[in-house]
Amino acid sequence: MDRSAEFGRWKAQSLSKADLSRKGSVDEDAVEVVELLNSREEFFTTSSCAGRILLLDGSTEGSGVQKQHCCWLLVTHKPCARDDVMAALKGATSEAVLKFEPFILHVQCRTLQDAQTLHSVAIDSGFRNSGITVGKRGKTMLAVRGTHGLEVPLTHKGKLMVTEEYIEFLLTIANQKMEENKRRIGRFYNYLQHALKRETISNSHSKIKERNNPLCTHKNRRSQGKAQGPSTTEDNGRELEDGDGLEISAALFLGDD
Amino acid sequence: MDRSAEFGRWKAQSLSKADLSRKGSVDEDAVEVVELLNSREEFFTTSSCAGRILLLDGSTEGSGVQKQHCCWLLVTHKPCARDDVMAALKGATSEAVLKFEPFILHVQCRTLQDAQTLHSVAIDSGFRNSGITVGKRGKTMLAVRGTHGLEVPLTHKGKLMVTEEYIEFLLTIANQKMEENKRRIGRFYNYLQHALKRETISNSHSKIKERNNPLCTHKNRRSQGKAQGPSTTEDNGRELEDGDGLEISAALFLGDD
Numbered sequence: 232m233d234r235s236a237e238f239g240r241w242k243a244q245s246l247s248k249a250d251l252s253r254k255g256s257v258d259e260d261a262v263e264v265v266e267l268l269n270s271r272e273e274f275f276t277t278s279s280c281a282g283r284i285l286l287l288d289g290s291t292e293g294s295g296v297q298k299q300h301c302c303w304l305l306v307t308h309k310p311c312a313r314d315d316v317m318a319a320l321k322g323a324t325s326e327a328v329l330k331f332e333p334f335i336l337h338v339q340c341r342t343l344q345d346a347q348t349l350h351s352v353a354i355d356s357g358f359r360n361s362g363i364t365v366g367k368r369g370k371t372m373l374a375v376r377g378t379h380g381l382e383v384p385l386t387h388k389g390k391l392m393v394t395e396e397y398i399e400f401l402l403t404i405a406n407q408k409m410e411e412n413k414r415r416i417g418r419f420y421n422y423l424q425h426a427l428k429r430e431t432i433s434n435s436h437s438k439i440k441e442r443n444n445p446l447c448t449h450k451n452r453r454s455q456g457k458a459q460g461p462s463t464t465e466d467n468g469r470e471l472e473d474g475d476g477l478e479i480s481a482a483l484f485l486g487d488d
Numbered sequence: 489m490d491r492s493a494e495f496g497r498w499k500a501q502s503l504s505k506a507d508l509s510r511k512g513s514v515d516e517d518a519v520e521v522v523e524l525l526n527s528r529e530e531f532f533t534t535s536s537c538a539g540r541i542l543l544l545d546g547s548t549e550g551s552g553v554q555k556q557h558c559c560w561l562l563v564t565h566k567p568c569a570r571d572d573v574m575a576a577l578k579g580a581t582s583e584a585v586l587k588f589e590p591f592i593l594h595v596q597c598r599t600l601q602d603a604q605t606l607h608s609v610a611i612d613s614g615f616r617n618s619g620i621t622v623g624k625r626g627k628t629m630l631a632v633r634g635t636h637g638l639e640v641p642l643t644h645k646g647k648l649m650v651t652e653e654y655i656e657f658l659l660t661i662a663n664q665k666m667e668e669n670k671r672r673i674g675r676f677y678n679y680l681q682h683a684l685k686r687e688t689i690s691n692s693h694s695k696i697k698e699r700n701n702p703l704c705t706h707k708n709r710r711s712q713g714k715a716q717g718p719s720t721t722e723d724n725g726r727e728l729e730d731g732d733g734l735e736i737s738a739a740l741f742l743g744d745d
Contacts, residue, residue, distance in 0.1 A: 343600070343622065347622050350621065350622075360617055360619075360631075360633060361619065362617075362618065362619010362621060362631060363619055363620040363621065363622065364607065364619060364620065365600065365603075365604050365607075365620065374617075374619060376617060380639060381639050381640075382637060382638050382639050382640070383638075383639070383640045384638075384640070384658060384661050387657055392650075392651075392653070392654045392657050393649075393650055393651075393654055394649075396649070397649045397650055400641065400644055400649050401641060404641050
């Protein structure tokens with residue numbers, strides 16, 4: 232079976248299976264992106280989370296980092312109020328931590344070039360921790376990951392270590408991050424549409440050319456498919472600013488610390 | 489110029505340039521890994537940070553997420569004491585945030601297969617947010633990234649929002665994370681040595697075979713180069729557990745939320 236047919240088989244298999252997530256459905260804010268990707272023959276999504284505020288209660292054992300017996304006290308994909316968190320915190324018996332986790336999306340891609348196109352879109356939209364994984368049997372996956380999280384320890388052995396006023400302050404920040412995250416998902420959707428349109432035009436041009444001259448080479452698909460949106464500058468120089476960072480003199484990255 | 493010679497030229501250029509980081513040198517805990525990688529013809533590092541505790545003071549503008557005019561009140565690669573943070577906090581005038589940022593490393597790789605080998609080592613060592621980037625001109629980069637951070641807002645308009653007791657509690661956790669991060673760097677170094685040894689043996693076998701039969705195909709280098717260490721389970725199912733996750737039925741990843 233050729234690569235393209237094999238990919239089609241994987242996709243059909245994957246999309247026919249039940250959604251095994253806790254919620255059992257794709258998050259509202261991620262639906263548009265997920266549907267757009269799954270409508271294209273070169274992609275399918277395998278997991279997604281639009282972004283969420285989480286309150287976890289976990290006993291820190293051994294190193295204090297690996298969390299065993301971790302319990303979810305609260306999870307929401309919508310802005311969150313102080314009273315909800317205060318009520319949920321009543322269930323804390325050990326080390327409760329409030330987290331904001333930004334958008335995450337795993338997309339299986341037909342070819343490395345398809346993954347590169349999507350990677351550019353992700354970086355340009357502000358999801359700077361995105362990256363490609365290539366498996367043993369050639370499965371190519373893009374993980375779209377943001378950098379704008381929060382991770383705030385709140386209780387020690389079940390005892391609240393901060394004031395209610397601090398919880399309110401913290402939720403204002405978490406809710407702002409959720410809004411910004413939503414804007415980035417919107418940007419990702421727009422840039423993706425743009426890139427896929429260019430990709431389609433470029434492919435149909437290539438096919439016409441191929442008919443006229445079967446030996447002509449394909450153009451660099453990624454550079455044509457790249458979204459033209461502005462790149463986003465973040466608050467911290469630890470990551471490459473965008474995919475094109477690779478084209479900048481490596482001296483810029485000789486240590487960032 | 490062929491790919492291999494071009495890579496050698498990039499490497500020589502990059503390593504001959506001055507270290508432009510604030511500190512001007514590679515962090516102590518990352519030196520071994522950086523030197524091991526740079527001693528190999530298939531890799532060179534372009535930036536690294538062993539992991540650090542940071543206190544930033546930034547005015548939140550507009551969305552409240554993009555931090556402009558951000559000022560570093562404190563940065564340390566060693567465990568940190570309450571008094572140091574309390575003293576540094578006196579300089580806060582707006583929104584001070586304490587962060588723990590784990591190990592990060594950018595490595596340019598000669599081929600995609602070299603990047604895959606390194607990616608496996610990174611995932612197996614617990615750096616689950618690692619990923620490959622392929623640039624327009626074929627530059628292949630692996631970013632090694634951990635997931636175990638902290639990001640805790642401490643002041644609002646310069647006013648401290650938590651108690652000194654909380655700062656002490658927080659630093660205990662940050663220091664534990666720094667220790668765990670150090671263990672992971674050690675694991676990364678060991679797995680890397682192991683993988684490179686297997687790689688070298690596999691390459692020299694291939695060369696002998698090639699001399700006997702110039703048409704024989706290379707074996708799958710990644711599967712041979714893969715470190716055999718146990719994979720690490722994290723506290724949160726949002727990421728693929730390891731590179732081999734790609735080989736697991738995609739149904740497992742049909743939404744994780």
